[in-house]
Amino acid sequence: xxxxxDPIQPVIQLASQAILTPSELEEKHLDQVMGxxxxxxxxxxxxxxxxxxLESWVLEDGIIKEGNFNIDQGAGLRAVSGEKTGFAYxxxxxxxxxxxxxxxxCAIARLGQNHIHKLPTNQFTEALYQPLDxxxxxxxxxxxxxxxxxxxxxxxxxxxxxxxxxxxxxxQDTVLIYSSNGDLNGDVRPLVRxxxxxxxxxxxxxxxxxxxxxxxxxxxxxxxxxxxxxYAREAVRQALVNLEAVGAPAGTMPVVLGxxxxxxxxxxxxGHGLEGDFNRKGTSAFSNRMGEKVASPLCTVVDDGTLxxxxxxxxxxxxxxxxxxxxLIENGVLKGYMQDTLNARLMKTRSTxxxxxxxxxxxxxxxxxxxxxxPGESDPEEIIxxxxxxxxxxxxxxxQVDITSGKFVFSASEAYLIENGKITHPVKGATLVGDGPExxxxxxxxxxxxxxxxxxxxxxxxxxxxxxxxxQPTLKIDQLTVGGTEA
Amino acid sequence: MNPEVxxxxxxxxxxxxxxxxxxxxxxxxxxxxxVSATSGTSTTVxxxxxxxxxxxxxxxxxxSVYFGNRKxxxxxxxxSPQAIKDTVKAACNIAxxxxxxxxxxxxxxxxxxxxxxxxxxxxxxxxxxxxxxxxAQQCEDAALTEDxxxxxxxxxxxxxxxxxxxxxxxxxxxxxxxxxxxSLSCSVIAQEGDDMQRDYWYDTSRVAGEMDSAKAIGQKTAxxxxxxxxxxxxxxxxxxxxxxxxxxxxxxxxxxxxxxxxALYRKSSFMLDKLGEQVFxxxxxxxENPLLPRGxxxxxxxxxxxATQARNIVENGVLQNYVLxxxxxxxxxxxxxGNSGGVRNxxxxxxxxSFEDLLKSMDTGLVVTELMGQGLNPVTGDYSRGAAxxxxxxxxxxxxxxxxxxxxxxxxxxxxxxxxxxxxxAPGSVNTGSxxxxxxxxxxxx
Numbered sequence: 001x002x003x004x005x006d007p008i009q010p011v012i013q014l015a016s017q018a019i020l021t022p023s024e025l026e027e028k029h030l031d032q033v034m035g036x037x038x039x040x041x042x043x044x045x046x047x048x049x050x051x052x053x054l055e056s057w058v059l060e061d062g063i064i065k066e067g068n069f070n071i072d073q074g075a076g077l078r079a080v081s082g083e084k085t086g087f088a089y090x091x092x093x094x095x096x097x098x099x100x101x102x103x104x105x106c107a108i109a110r111l112g113q114n115h116i117h118k119l120p121t122n123q124f125t126e127a128l129y130q131p132l133d134x135x136x137x138x139x140x141x142x143x144x145x146x147x148x149x150x151x152x153x154x155x156x157x158x159x160x161x162x163x164x165x166x167x168x169x170x171x172q173d174t175v176l177i178y179s180s181n182g183d184l185n186g187d188v189r190p191l192v193r194x195x196x197x198x199x200x201x202x203x204x205x206x207x208x209x210x211x212x213x214x215x216x217x218x219x220x221x222x223x224x225x226x227x228x229x230x231y232a233r234e235a236v237r238q239a240l241v242n243l244e245a246v247g248a249p250a251g252t253m254p255v256v257l258g259x260x261x262x263x264x265x266x267x268x269x270x271g272h273g274l275e276g277d278f279n280r281k282g283t284s285a286f287s288n289r290m291g292e293k294v295a296s297p298l299c300t301v302v303d304d305g306t307l308x309x310x311x312x313x314x315x316x317x318x319x320x321x322x323x324x325x326x327x328l329i330e331n332g333v334l335k336g337y338m339q340d341t342l343n344a345r346l347m348k349t350r351s352t353x354x355x356x357x358x359x360x361x362x363x364x365x366x367x368x369x370x371x372x373x374x375p376g377e378s379d380p381e382e383i384i385x386x387x388x389x390x391x392x393x394x395x396x397x398x399x400q401v402d403i404t405s406g407k408f409v410f411s412a413s414e415a416y417l418i419e420n421g422k423i424t425h426p427v428k429g430a431t432l433v434g435d436g437p438e439x440x441x442x443x444x445x446x447x448x449x450x451x452x453x454x455x456x457x458x459x460x461x462x463x464x465x466x467x468x469x470x471x472q473p474t475l476k477i478d479q480l481t482v483g484g485t486e487a
Numbered sequence: 488m489n490p491e492v493x494x495x496x497x498x499x500x501x502x503x504x505x506x507x508x509x510x511x512x513x514x515x516x517x518x519x520x521x522v523s524a525t526s527g528t529s530t531t532v533x534x535x536x537x538x539x540x541x542x543x544x545x546x547x548x549x550x551s552v553y554f555g556n557r558k559x560x561x562x563x564x565x566x567s568p569q570a571i572k573d574t575v576k577a578a579c580n581i582a583x584x585x586x587x588x589x590x591x592x593x594x595x596x597x598x599x600x601x602x603x604x605x606x607x608x609x610x611x612x613x614x615x616x617x618x619x620x621x622x623a624q625q626c627e628d629a630a631l632t633e634d635x636x637x638x639x640x641x642x643x644x645x646x647x648x649x650x651x652x653x654x655x656x657x658x659x660x661x662x663x664x665x666x667x668x669x670s671l672s673c674s675v676i677a678q679e680g681d682d683m684q685r686d687y688w689y690d691t692s693r694v695a696g697e698m699d700s701a702k703a704i705g706q707k708t709a710x711x712x713x714x715x716x717x718x719x720x721x722x723x724x725x726x727x728x729x730x731x732x733x734x735x736x737x738x739x740x741x742x743x744x745x746x747x748x749x750a751l752y753r754k755s756s757f758m759l760d761k762l763g764e765q766v767f768x769x770x771x772x773x774x775e776n777p778l779l780p781r782g783x784x785x786x787x788x789x790x791x792x793x794a795t796q797a798r799n800i801v802e803n804g805v806l807q808n809y810v811l812x813x814x815x816x817x818x819x820x821x822x823x824x825g826n827s828g829g830v831r832n833x834x835x836x837x838x839x840x841s842f843e844d845l846l847k848s849m850d851t852g853l854v855v856t857e858l859m860g861q862g863l864n865p866v867t868g869d870y871s872r873g874a875a876x877x878x879x880x881x882x883x884x885x886x887x888x889x890x891x892x893x894x895x896x897x898x899x900x901x902x903x904x905x906x907x908x909x910x911x912x913a914p915g916s917v918n919t920g921s922x923x924x925x926x927x928x929x930x931x932x933x
Contacts, residue, residue: 060753063588067581069561071574083533088542091564104542107616140584163753199755199866208755208866248871250894250930251723281533282639283676283685363539400859400873404676404685405718407890409860409873431862431871431892433930483862483871483892483930487723 011131011315015176015186019049019073023093030178033095036102037079038116038180040109044080044341045116046179046319049073049093050360055135056169059147076360077101080342081109089361116180123185124315124322128308129216131188134170137218143168146194146222153232154198160243161236162206163199168192170219177320185320190216191311191467193455196231200239209239210413213454215309231454238395238414241426248415248430248484254387255432255480256418258394259380260451263470266301267371267459268399268408269436270294274328274336275366275461276343276354278403285406285436289334295440297332298376305353305369311455312370312469319355319364326352328371329440340366358464368459372471376446380474383445385421391482392416392423393432406436409483431483439477447474492609495651496663499524502566503655506550509575511657515552515582517593518575519656519792522548522566527648530616532623534631534640540616543648552578556591559583594791594813598823599660601794604787607780609665611649612695619645622671622701629705630675636716637709641674641685647695660792668783669695673708679716686712690914693781711856714877718887720931721878727852728893728927729845731876732910734858736833736917739773741863741870741897742766743830746806748815750865757868757898758806766806767901770836773801777831784916790827798824834918835907842910845923847882853929854879854921855893868897874929891931900924 020026030047037045051073058066075098076089086108088101138146147166154164173189195212211234215221222228257265270286278284286294295301305323307313314323319341327335339347340355343366356367384392392415399410411431416423452471459468499522510518529541549562552575559582561574614622627643647669655661672689688708690698699707730738742758750756758766767773777795779785789795791813799807811819812827840848859873871894877884908920 057584063586064584065558065586065588067559067585069574069577069581071563071565071570071577074564084537085539087539088544090544091546092567101542108537108540144584163755165753199753201754206754206759206866208864248894250892250928252931252933281641283641283683285683361543361545363541398861400861402685402857402859404683405715405889407859407873407875409862409892411860411862411871428867428869429862429864429871430894431860431873433859433873433890433892435890481720481890481892481930483873483894483928485869485871485894485896485928487725487928487930 011127011188012184012186014131014188015174018174019051019093019176025093025095027184029095033098033102034178034180036099037077037106038114040106040114041112042079042081042106042109042114043345044180046078046177048076048318048360049176051174052171052359053135054169054171056167057143057147059151059166062151064144064147072359074360077105078363079106079108083346084108085363087363118182128306128313128315129190132190132218133172134190134192134218135172138220143219146228150196150228150232153229154196154236157233157236158200158240160200160202160240161198162201165197167195175318177318179320183320185316187315189314192217192219192221194222194228194231196235198235198239200236200243202243205243207239207242209235209237209242211235211238212456214311215455216311216313217309241414245426245428247486248427249482250484250487252479252481254390255477255482256384256387256390256392257475259447259449259474260471261453262393262396263372263453263472264396264399264410266373266472267368267470268401268410269434269439270301270329271368271371272401273403273406273436274338276337276339276347277366279337280343280347284403286334292334293332294334294437295329295332296443298446299329299332299440299443300374301329301371302327302374303338303354303368303371307370310370310452310469311457311467314369317353317355318357319351321351321353321355323353323369338366338368340364356466358466362464365461367461367466368468370452370469370471372450372452373473375448375450375473378445378447380447380449383447383474383476384418384423386445386476387418388420390418392418401436407433408436409433427484433481433483439480442478443475444478445476449473492665496653496665499651499653500661500663502548502571503653503661506548506571506575507655507657509571510550510552513575513579514554515579516555517553517657518551519593520548520550521654523650523652525648525650527646528616528619529644529646530619530623531642531644532620532627533642535624535627537620538642548574550574550578552582553592554582556587556589557582557585558591559585590814590817593656593658594793594823596658598793599658600662600788600792603662603664604778606778606785606787608667608693608785609649610667610694612647612667612669614647626671626673626701626705629702630673630709633706633709634713636677636679636713637675638678639676643673643705646670654788654792656792662788662792667693669698671698671701671704673705675708675712677712677716682716684712684715686715691783693783715875715887718875718889720890721888721929722932723930725926725928727849728924729849729852729854730922731854731856732908732919732921733913734855735919735922736915737858738922739833739835739917739919742901743810743833744865746809748809748811748819751809752815752818755866757866761806762809764806765804767801767804768904769804771801771804771904772799772836774799774834775830775832776834779832782832782916784831786831789825793823793825793827795825795831832916837909837911837920838906840906840908842908842921845906845908845921846879846884848906849879849923850882851880853888854884870895870897870900891929893927893929895927900927
């Protein structure tokens with residue numbers, strides 16, 4: 001498929017064909033539904049159609065144990081009036097139920113004329129990924145062979161490998177968004193993911209390791225350049241490291257974070273706190289701090305939804321707005337929030353293309369895409385050499401933040417002690433805890449080795465999960481609390 | 488039962504029967520299917536004004552087919568006849584590529600639930616949107632007016648949902664029941680100087696009238712939030728720790744997670760080979776009661792159609808049995824415990840000690856009221872999580888604490904449980920009071 005000339009129309013057509021055609025709906029019907037949504041004092045309204053197909057496979061104990069296929073489709077209708085939102089959704093895409101849902105959704109607004117101000121919206125100009133179907137991008141036998149090859153690769157790394165679980169998932173998410181701005185927008189979003197989990201055993205002691213990755217691509221992504229074989233090797237390596245690990249120290253100390261996935265720090269410490277909804281409501285530790293210094297001058301952090309093929313990237317957000325590369329913090333100074341249309345309107349600014357929703361059955365809100373810190377100038381080895389006694393953490397499970405107090409945690413799954421500038425022995429995963437703005441001001445060295453994660457991030461907010469990316473160069477934080485057992 | 492419910496359930500039963508017939512026609516040797524339809528509303532008010540009104544309507548069906556011992560699964564939200572055909576076909580297609588697995592298949596026919604008891608789970612709430620708005624306003628207002636340091640709000644919500652659930656398999660078993668669940672929640676922000684804190688409270692029940700009043704929930708939200716103001720860090724140390732009643736269920740769920748069949752046959756559990764061993768102190772009994780009338784976790788049959796039953800999982804601190812379903816029980820060569828889908832209505836035996844008694848017997852230590860992060864290694868039981876709560880000296884709360892971690896190993900933490908309080912009034916399906924543990928490592932200031 002050649003999308004170079006005009007990438008937008010073909011994608012919208014694909015989305016229309018997938019969603020409207022089977023239900024015998026045409027644009028005039030959408031206008032009829034929109035007319036109903038706008039029949040009261042409404043400031044904004046949209047109809048979000050979605051058709052999502054997912055296929056997943058699990059290998060366990062050397063056999064293909066499970067496979068699952070899921071189809072989920074439906075439409076969500078939203079009417080916004082001031083700060084009020086009315087919302088109804090259904091899993092059948094039929095005109096009578098759409099009209100009924102429009103009535104239900106707009107009941108939130110008072111009777112009277114709508115307040116629609118049509119805004120000229122941009123279309124995306126360059127497709128960030130192909131509108132392909134990853135489920136059929138590889139035949140079933142090749143999928144099975146891929147899983148088996150990863151099982152074999154993991155087991156051949158070391159005789160101590162006792163369990164291997166490999167999973168593969170492919171999703172094609174097709175969306176069609178009709179907003180009161182008068183635009184019909186669409187997107188076809190492929191997403192694939194492979195994960196390898198292993199358990200290793202030695203003298204009755206067990207440990208686990210896991211690795212994986214993914215992107216908005218076809219499944220042959222995993223077979224090129226040994227991409228997925230590397231996940232298998234990495235999972236075993238991590239598990240073996242943890243088999244040797246001793247109790248982590250407890251207390252406050254310098255912490256060096258490795259590049260890539262440890263960027264979950266940024267996601268928790270600053271990312272969530274800079275989402276528009278919390279700042280409009282004044283409930284974030286970063287509220288009313290625009291233009292203030294909130295991090296060390298070495299820190300420049302962006303949220304970039306425009307990276308080709310990345311898990312967190314989107315051609316358009318779930319309100320039909322093209323994604324952007326938004327500077328959140330520049331040289332330590334707070335520069336921008338991530339916005340959706342509702343919060344942008346109420347804060348008298350514009351959407352940054354961060355309005356995302358888990359599905360048609362959920363309301364959109366400001367969410368991250370790919371959040372990362374730009375590289376600095378330090379050599380990573382020089383950073384480690386600068387620490388007399390501290391922790392070097394290179395892999396993490398997940399994290400969590402309390403937006404209001406700014407306190408956040410993230411849990412290391414692979415970490416080492418640093419003694420006299422050298423990495424010494426591995427320590428058990430420990431949770432790191434800190435205060436967002438305070439920790440960011442403690443960043444004293446930033447590496448020249450920016451890396452993005454391998455495409456595994458899932459972000460949860462108010463019960464909704466969306467795929468995201470994170471990244472960072474090697475970082476040194478002068479003081480961070482490490483939650484080990486060795487007090 | 489009322490005719491509307493009967494009619495809805497028999498429609499869904501028909502869908503399940505159609506699915507099973509279709510699976511058989513497409514060549515499956517056996518099949519099982521679950522279908523559900525849930526609807527409700529969610530009304531949120533913030534600073535006295537309506538923020539969102541959501542009308543929810545969720546349908547779903549899940550199918551598994553077996554060709555001998557090969558299994559395929561598929562699911563969809565569309566319950567139309569064409570979707571049934573397509574979804575069964577998708578599941579059958581998957582089964583062409585999965586491997587023969589001798590442990591696969593339906594649960595044994597003689598384990599199916601024989602006659603279905605009425606567990607009294609269905610109490611729809613006929614509350615109008617306007618009434619829901621008013622109730623949410625009352626709740627939030629009670630929080631906002633509790634103290635002038637309550638300066639902002641994330642709102643109060645009234646949620647109500649009712650649903651119909653049917654499961655059937657080619658043994659001829661078909662189970663069906665309606666259920667309801669409602670909740671009322673509130674979250675506000677307190678401010679004093681530069682310090683800003685947020686907290687929440689809620690209640691949830693099958694029966695709307697059994698929830699705490701909107702006013703009580705609002706007031707409790709405010710009190711919890713105010714109590715966190717001016718929290719400090721404490722020094723790194725080891726000390727006794729009390730897990731407040733609303734957090735103790737989390738420890739019980741971690742225990743259950745470790746004795747699930749799938750964790751055991753994968754040898755990825757810190758409870759491996761602990762059957763018949765002392766895993767808690769002698770005074771501990773942990774039980775599940777799936778047949779509790781109106782229970783939030785209640786169900787008469789599990790996800791495989793197997794009859795559930797009340798049982799003790801831990802007696803005198805000794806692990807009596809695991810948490811197994813059809814697949815894992817065969818794989819481990821043990822009896823099926825009817826736990827496909829998990830445990831239902833867990834409970835631990837309580838002491839006579841109130842929360843205040845726990846504070847006194849701890850004398851000096853930490854009360855944890857909030858945990859952050861997922862810092863549990865399920866293979867080793869190593870536990871390290873962010874925490875907030877209160878520092879206690881001389882058996883009395885001294886000041887709020889935040890930005891610390893607590894760490895230990897669950898095997899040792901369970902053994903160091905010294906008292907379970909009688910303060911078993913936190914909402915949810917797990918019945919426990921607060922837990923006093925002898926010691927954990929706290930990381931904070933040097």
